Amino acid sequence: MLEYTLQLLASALTEGSIYVLMALGLVIIYRSTEVLYFNQGSIAMIGGISLYAFLNHTGIPLAIAIPASLAVCIVVALLSQWLVVLPLLARGVSSLNVSIITIGIAMILETAVMMLFGKDPLPVSSFSGDDPLTIFGASIVPQHLWIVGLTALALVLTLLFFKKTWTGRAMTGLGDNHLLARASGFPIKRLFTYSFIFAALVGGLAGIASAPISYTSYAVGTRLTIKGFVAAAVGGMGSPVGALVGGLIIGFFEVFTAGFISSNLKDLITILLLLLVLKLRPEGLMGERG
Amino acid sequence: MGIATLVKRRWPFLVLAAMIFCFPLVIKSSFLMRVGLVWALFAISITGMTLLTGHAGVVSLGHSAFYAFGAYLSALLTVRAGLNPWLAMLIAAGTTSVFAYLFSVPFLKLRRVYLAMGTLGLGEVVFLVAKNTTDVTGGVSGVPGIPYLSLGRFVLSHDWQLFYLFGIFIILFVFLAENVGRTRLGRAYHAIRTNETAASAMGIDVQWELGKVFCFSAVVCAVAGSLLAHFITFISPESFTLDYSFALLIIVIIGGANIWGTLVTSIVLVGFSEVFRVFQDFSMGFYGLLLIVALFVFPDGLAAVLSSKRRGAAAAEASPPAPGRDTATVLAGPRDRGHGEGKILELNGISKRYGGTEALSRVSFSVEYNQIVGIIGPNGAGKTTLLNVINGFLTPWEGSITLAGVDVTRKVPHEMARMGVGRTFQLTNLFKGMTVVENVMVGCHLDGESGILAGGLNVGRARREEAEIGNRAMESLEFLGLTGRAFDIVESLSFGEQRLIELGRALAMRPELLLLDEPAAGLNTAEAERLGVLLRRIREQGVTIVLVEHNMPLVMSVSDMVYVLDFGRGIAFDTADGVSRNEEVIRAYLGQEVRSVS
Numbered sequence: 032m033l034e035y036t037l038q039l040l041a042s043a044l045t046e047g048s049i050y051v052l053m054a055l056g057l058v059i060i061y062r063s064t065e066v067l068y069f070n071q072g073s074i075a076m077i078g079g080i081s082l083y084a085f086l087n088h089t090g091i092p093l094a095i096a097i098p099a100s101l102a103v104c105i106v107v108a109l110l111s112q113w114l115v116v117l118p119l120l121a122r123g124v125s126s127l128n129v130s131i132i133t134i135g136i137a138m139i140l141e142t143a144v145m146m147l148f149g150k151d152p153l154p155v156s157s158f159s160g161d162d163p164l165t166i167f168g169a170s171i172v173p174q175h176l177w178i179v180g181l182t183a184l185a186l187v188l189t190l191l192f193f194k195k196t197w198t199g200r201a202m203t204g205l206g207d208n209h210l211l212a213r214a215s216g217f218p219i220k221r222l223f224t225y226s227f228i229f230a231a232l233v234g235g236l237a238g239i240a241s242a243p244i245s246y247t248s249y250a251v252g253t254r255l256t257i258k259g260f261v262a263a264a265v266g267g268m269g270s271p272v273g274a275l276v277g278g279l280i281i282g283f284f285e286v287f288t289a290g291f292i293s294s295n296l297k298d299l300i301t302i303l304l305l306l307l308v309l310k311l312r313p314e315g316l317m318g319e320r321g
Numbered sequence: 322m323g324i325a326t327l328v329k330r331r332w333p334f335l336v337l338a339a340m341i342f343c344f345p346l347v348i349k350s351s352f353l354m355r356v357g358l359v360w361a362l363f364a365i366s367i368t369g370m371t372l373l374t375g376h377a378g379v380v381s382l383g384h385s386a387f388y389a390f391g392a393y394l395s396a397l398l399t400v401r402a403g404l405n406p407w408l409a410m411l412i413a414a415g416t417t418s419v420f421a422y423l424f425s426v427p428f429l430k431l432r433r434v435y436l437a438m439g440t441l442g443l444g445e446v447v448f449l450v451a452k453n454t455t456d457v458t459g460g461v462s463g464v465p466g467i468p469y470l471s472l473g474r475f476v477l478s479h480d481w482q483l484f485y486l487f488g489i490f491i492i493l494f495v496f497l498a499e500n501v502g503r504t505r506l507g508r509a510y511h512a513i514r515t516n517e518t519a520a521s522a523m524g525i526d527v528q529w530e531l532g533k534v535f536c537f538s539a540v541v542c543a544v545a546g547s548l549l550a551h552f553i554t555f556i557s558p559e560s561f562t563l564d565y566s567f568a569l570l571i572i573v574i575i576g577g578a579n580i581w582g583t584l585v586t587s588i589v590l591v592g593f594s595e596v597f598r599v600f601q602d603f604s605m606g607f608y609g610l611l612l613i614v615a616l617f618v619f620p621d622g623l624a625a626v627l628s629s630k631r632r633g634a635a636a637a638e639a640s641p642p643a644p645g646r647d648t649a650t651v652l653a654g655p656r657d658r659g660h661g662e663g664k665i666l667e668l669n670g671i672s673k674r675y676g677g678t679e680a681l682s683r684v685s686f687s688v689e690y691n692q693i694v695g696i697i698g699p700n701g702a703g704k705t706t707l708l709n710v711i712n713g714f715l716t717p718w719e720g721s722i723t724l725a726g727v728d729v730t731r732k733v734p735h736e737m738a739r740m741g742v743g744r745t746f747q748l749t750n751l752f753k754g755m756t757v758v759e760n761v762m763v764g765c766h767l768d769g770e771s772g773i774l775a776g777g778l779n780v781g782r783a784r785r786e787e788a789e790i791g792n793r794a795m796e797s798l799e800f801l802g803l804t805g806r807a808f809d810i811v812e813s814l815s816f817g818e819q820r821l822i823e824l825g826r827a828l829a830m831r832p833e834l835l836l837l838d839e840p841a842a843g844l845n846t847a848e849a850e851r852l853g854v855l856l857r858r859i860r861e862q863g864v865t866i867v868l869v870e871h872n873m874p875l876v877m878s879v880s881d882m883v884y885v886l887d888f889g890r891g892i893a894f895d896t897a898d899g900v901s902r903n904e905e906v907i908r909a910y911l912g913q914e915v916r917s918v919s
Contacts, residue, residue, distance in 0.1 A: 067434065115613055122620045127380045127433060131574050132616055134567055135609035142606025150602075253563070257445070264438045299449040305442045310427055313435045 037169035039290040045175040047282020048182035052237035053259025054274035056230035062206030063226040067130035072256030073140040075238030078104045079247035083153045104235030112227040144249040152246035178240045261305045267315025341488035345481035354480045356595040361487035363587045365545040368494035369538030375578040378514030380437045383444025387539040389561035390417045391546025396464040406470045410547040414540050421539030429528040451558040463557025470551045497777030498580045505769045512752045512763045519750040524738030524767040575615040577622015665690045671720035680706045682889045693866040695876035698886035704869040713737045743832030745823045747839045751811045758807040761794040764829030797825040817848045834865045841872040
C-alpha cells in the first residue's frame with residue numbers, strides 16, 4: 032500500500048509539474064495582456080512535435096534538439112503575437128474576444144501540424160533510457176525525474192527573473208496596473224514580447240518533457256490548454272505562485288482519484304474542484320482579494 | 322402599419338422565411354437536407370448567444386452544457402419516463418432556465434473572465450457526466466430510441482417536416498432576438514458591454530439583466546438540444562463537446578451585435594464545413610482562419626457593417642413631440658415624485674478609507690430641494706470620491722446618507738438611479754458605437770419595464786414604451802440644441818458636444834437630484850458660460866444639482882451654497898460670497914487658484 036501510494040505520489044508530481052508549466056505560461060500572458068491564451072497548448076504541442084522531428088528526421092543529438100525545439104516554440108508564439116494578438120488589441124478588440132481568437136490560432140496550428148505529420152501519435156524516446164529506478168520501493172521511470180527536475184529548475188529561474196531583474200519586475204508591475212504602467216512610460220510592447228517568449232519557453236518545455244511519456248500528436252494541445260487553465264484558475268490567475276500551487280493540486284487530485292477511485296472520474300473531479308474554487312474563492316487559492 | 326412599411330422594415334424576415342420555405346422544395350439530396358437541419362440547430366442556438374455575447378459582451382465557453390441539458394433531459398424523459406416529447410422539451414427548457422440562472426448569478430458579480438472560466442468548467446463537467454454515468458445516460462453508447470415529435474397523430478419523422486418545424490423555431494427566436502437587440506434591452510446590453518459603470522448609473526441592474534439574458538440564451542440552446550434529440554432519435558456525448566461551444570462562440574463573435582450578422586456567419590461556417598466534408602480534417606483550420614480574418618476586417622463583427630446608419634431613428638420618429646409642448650417642462654418634471662420641501666440630501670459624518678489613507682473624513686452637509694450646491698477643493702481633495710459615495714459606487718466606511726428622508730447609505734448605483742439620482746462623470750463615459758439619441762435613450766432605461774419576452778415579441782406595451790423613450794430622448798436633445806446630431810455615432814462628436822450629451826443622458830433620467838462631476842472640464846469660456854445658463858434652466862424645472870467643478874466663475878455664479886473639501890475634510894459650507902471670503906478656504910484652495918490663473 033505504501034509503495035503504491037509512493038508510486039502515485041511520483042506520478043502526481045510528474046503530472047502536476049506539466050500542469051504547473053502550462054499554467055505558468057497562461058498566467059504570465061494573462062497578467063501582461065489580459066488575454067486567455069488558448070493557443071498555449073498548441074505551443075506545447077509544437078515543442079513535442081519539433082523534438083520528434085529533430086530527433087527522427089535530422090539525427091542531431093538530444094542536447095541540441097531540445098533548445099532547437101524551444102526556439103521553434105518561441106518563433107511560433109511571437110508570430111502569433113505580432114501577426115494576430117497585438118494588432119487586434121490595438122484595433123480595440125476586447126481582450127475576451129482576442130482570447131477567443133487565440134482558439135482560432137490553435138485550430139490553424141493544429142491543422143497545419145496534422146497536414147505535415149499526420150494524425151497518428153508519434154513516439155519520442157526518453158531523455159535517458161526507460162529502465163525504472165527504485166526509490167523507497169516505488170519504481171520510477173527516469174523521464175519522470177527529468178520532468179520534475181526541469182520544472183523545478185524553470186520555477187527557480189522564473190522566480191529569480193521576476194524578483195531580481197528589471198524586466199521581470201516591470202512585467203509584474205504591468206500585471207498589477209495596466210493604466211499606470213502605460214502612463215509611466217513602460218515599454219509595453221517589449222514587455223508583451225517578453226511575456227510571449229517566456230510563455231513559449233515554459234509551454235514548449237511542458238510539451239518537450241512530456242512527449243516521451245505520453246507520445247505526441249497534433250491533438251495533444253487542447254487537453255494541455257484546458258488543464259493549464261484549470262490549474263491557473265484554481266491557484267489564481269494573478270501570480271506565478273498560483274500556477275505552482277494550482278498545477279500541483281490538479282496533478283494530485285487527478286492521479287489520486289484515478290489511483291484510489293476510478294480513472295473515469297479523474298477529469299470530473301478536477302473540473303468540479305475548479306467550479307468549487309470559482310464559487311468560493313474566485314480569485315484563486317493564491318490570488319489576492321479585492 | 323401598411324404592408325409597404327412592413328416590407329420595408331421587416332424585409333430580412335421575409336427573405337429568411339422564403340429561404341426556409343424553399344429549401345426543402347429545391348434541395349433533393351438527402352445529404353444536403355441533413356446539412357440544412359444541422360444548420361437550423363446552430364441558427365436556433367445562436368439567437369440567444371447573439372444577445373449574450375454579441376450585444377452584452379459576455380463570453381461563455383460552455384453553452385454546449387445547455388445544449389446537452391436539453392437533449393438529455395428530453396431523451397431521458399421520453400425514453401425512460403414515457404413522457405410526451407413536447408412536454409419533455411418544456412420541462413427541459415424550464416429546468417435549464419432555473420439551473421442557468423442559479424449558475425450564472427455568483428459569476429456576474431465578478432469580472433467577466435471568471436464567467437468564461439466557469440462556463441468552460443461547466444461544459445466539461447456536463448460532457449464528462451454524460452460520458453461516465455453509464456447507468457443514467459448510457460455513457461458513450463448514448464440514449465437510443467428517442468421518439469419523434471408529433472402534432473396530434475402526425476409524426477414529424479421526415480427531414481423536410483423537421484426542417485419546417487426547426488424553421489418555425491428559427492423565425493420565432495430570430496424575431497425575438499432582433500426586437501430585443503434593437504430596443505430598450507438591447508441598448509442596455511450595449512451599454513453594459515461598452516461601459517458598465519455608466520450603465521449602472523443609468524439605473525440598469527447589470528447583474529439582473531445579464532442573469533436574465535444568460536438564462537434566455539441557455540434556454541434557447543436547451544430547446545435546440547431537445548430538437549436534436551427528437552430529430553436524430555439517438556444522442557451520445559460526442560455532440561456536446563467543447564467544440565460545439567467554440568463553434569457557437571466563433572459564429573457569434575464574427576457576427577457581432579446583430580442577429581443577421583450571426584445568421585449569415587452561421588450559414589457560411591456550417592455550409593462550408595459540411596459541404597466540403599471531404600476536407601473535414603481541415604475544417605477546424607478553416608474556422609480558425611475565418612475567425613482571424615473576419616476580426617481583422619470587422620473588429621466589431623459583421624454587425625458594424627449591417628447595422629442601419631440611423632439607429633434609434635425608428636423609435637424617435639414613431640411619435641414626434643406634440644406641437645407647442647414646452648420641452649423643458651416635460652424634460653425636467655421628476656417622474657411621479659412630488660416636490661419636497663426642506664432637505665433632499667443629507668450627509669452625516671461620511672468617512673471613506675483606502676488602505677491607510679483617509680479619502681473622506683467625517684463629511685457632513687445637506688442640500689435643500691431646488692438648490693445648486695457646488696463642491697470645490699484642490700485636486701485629490703476627495704470630490705469625485707464624495708460623488709461616488711453619494712451615488713452608491715462606493716460604500717462609506719462610516720456615516721450615513723439620507724435621500725428625501727430615506728436612508729440610502731448602502732444603496733447601489735442602479736437603485737440610486739431609480740430613486741431619482743442622475744449622474745455625469747469626470748471623464749466622458751458615453752456608450753461607444755451607439756448613436757447620440759441611443760445614448761440618451763439609455764438614460765430613459767427606467768421608463769420601460771418590458772423584459773425579454775415582451776420586448777422580443779414587440780407587444781403593444783413594449784412598443785409604446787419604445788416610442789415614449791424615443792420621444793423623451795429627442796426632447797432632451799432639443800433642450801441641449803443637439804437635435805441635428807441625433808443619429809451620428811457619439812465618437813464622431815466634438816469633446817464639448819460629448820459633455821453635453823452626457824448631461825442630456827442624465828437629464829433623460831428625469832432626476833430629482835443631479836450629480837455633475839466637472840461638467841465644464843475641457844470646455845472653452847463660451848461653452849462654460851452656456852453650461853451655466855443650462856444649469857440654471859435645469860434648476861428652474863425643479864431639479865436639485867450637486868456640482869463638482871474647478872471652473873470658479875461657473876461655480877460661484879450658479880451655486881446657492883458651496884462646500885469646500887481639503888484632504889477629505891470639509892473646511893467650509895457657505896454661500897459663494899461667504900466662501901470666497903473665508904480665510905481657510907483662501908489659504909487651502911482659492912489663493913492657490915488665483916496664483917495659478919495669474
